[in-house]
Amino acid sequence: MTELSLAEQIAARLRRDILRGKLPPDTAIKERDNAAELGVSRTPMREAIRILSQEGLVLLRPARSPIVARHTVKEVHDQVVVLLTLEKLSAHLACVAASDSELDGLTQLNGRIGEAYDHVDALDLFEMDMAFHRMIAEISHNEALAETHRAYLARLWRARFLSAKMRRNRERVVTHHSAITTALRSRDPEAVDVALDMHLGNLAEDISAAIAAENEATR
Secondary structure (H helix, E strand, O other): OHHHHHHHHHHHHHHHHHHOOOOOOOOOHHHHHHHHHHHHHHOOOOHHHHHHHHHOOOEEEEEEEEOOOOOOHHHEEEEHHHHHHHHHHHHHHHHHOOOHHHHHHHHHHHHHHHOOOOOOOHHHHHHHHHHHHHHHHHHOHHHHHHHHHHHHHHHHHHHHHHHHHOOOOOOHHHHHHHHHHHHHHOOHHHHEEEEHHHHHHOOOHHHHHHHHHHHOOOO
16 A cells, blocks of 8 residues: 555545544644554655645644634635536536446436435435536546546535535435436536536535534534
């Protein structure tokens, strides 16, 4: 196992602790203590923290322990505006560039989400939901766009999870995803826009409300 792969595993564990609220905003992440708890050296722990800082989940501080980031409503709202633009551009390009087999894969992923919806942990379900959106960006076959989409999705990971927990709704996830895949299969950008507006039209307001509620509760 390489140091990087170990760092990614540690980052995944810390990310889930942040998403679940086990590590709330402003909590210090002590490199030495966390490394000892996990039985790893400080090198992969330091790399894991760097990964999370790039995602905006952790803030690095000179000569002090990094802390779990606390985001303002304005920061999150601005990032959502960019993400929604990237979602639509990804889908428009996928209408042209995606192969039928790639669209089959997207449909199959949504089917797995539907099968798991009533049985899996909220965080596991959320990660499957985000995988659906990442896949659309990937099948746009524009690596610059997919990379930018991944970066903004990562920055909004916690905010979107909080929003998803507040508004857990099978129709909003599974049925809306089905409408998106149908529009993509029709290679119809206008239908894609309608489906995405239905699915994500209230995202900025929902996320802003979730972050405001968390900030109020944890200050």
